[in-house]
Amino acid sequence: MTAQTPSEIPQTVFAIVVGEHSGDTLGAGLITALRLTHPGAKFIGMGGPKMQALGFENLFAMDELSVMGLVEVLGRIRRLLYVRKTLVEYFESHKPDILIGIDAPDFNIGLELKLKEKGIKTVHYVSPSVWAWREKRIFKIAKATDMVLALLPFEKAFYDKHKVPCTFVGHPLADDIPMESDKALARNNLGLPQGKKILALMPGSRGGELSRLLKDFFTSAQQLLAQDRELVLVAPMISEKRVEQFNALKAELAPDLPVQVILNKTQAVMTASDCLLMASGTVTLEAALIKRPMVICYKFSPITFFLGRRFVKLKWFSLPNLLTNKTLVPELLQTEVCPENIVPLVKERLYQDQSQLNASYTAIHQQLKCDASKQAAKAVLNVLEKND
Incomplete structure (x- = not known):
């Protein structure tokens, strides 16, 4: 039998769809x-x-997918449907070896379902919060995917209970962030x-988050600065677009507030800080791994919050608390997000000993440090190589 030359070996094509910076x-x-x-693979x-x-x-x-909340999604539904339809048609005609949808479940699960029906193997990387709300989504996930890759251990336990294929891979952030972060450096x-x-001040990476949170963040910062004139305020931003929005809102709401805006160095800013006033999201796990005290806030649009609270059954919404199954860090939601609540919580974390908190953070870090990207790649290849 004649061996294939490198040019004759079929190129493996990995289709990947992500919707935000963490993805x-x-x-x-x-x-x-x-x-x-697969050094010659196409992505x-x-x-x-x-x-x-x-x-x-x-x-x-x-x-295109960086939109959150029921009302916000409805405002862009035609565009989102067009994008998904175009991707389905492209992948159906070009037939990738496997599709990996990373997060963005409302978009990706539907995409995965359509392509799996066309005979394309699918993996969903980052479990949707089916353990928190809309639990019946797990049946659609089972139809749409050959494997779910879970970042958190309690997620795999949930999938195992429902007999849906799931692999716990750990979290890449736990691999990348050192056990001890050097504040002075x-x-x-x-x-x-x-x-x-x-x-x-970390009001999030989405425009809606900044517009809903910054007024309370600025007012709280003004009060904290009045009590400690030596306090330094910094604001890490993920993009130039967010910098422009932040500066515009500051000019309108707190023009005299001294805040140093730092672009594309979020992890370094968190490491340098004594406390983080932040929006909820993956960044809260990053903060826990860096081992900094935090106060977590979130505001949805009023209609999204009204509709969503009827279905959500979580005691906590932030990852540090969910992972430890206790109130490790303070959370403020919707009308709770106000200077009257924020200021005392931040003061406590700025000026009091946090050694007990750091011990809990270390336990989280050790649990999630699994060489996640390697484990995820191994799971993807296992699906790819499995015979139907």
């Missing part, structure tokens, strides 16, 4: 791990800048002072 990070780690065994779909830097081919901009690198308290 871009996961996608980049997965691509890097898959390239170890195509929807990705962000980290994935594109690794040679990923974009069919649509990742920001981070301050030197950012040009921040060593001897002062630093509070990071």
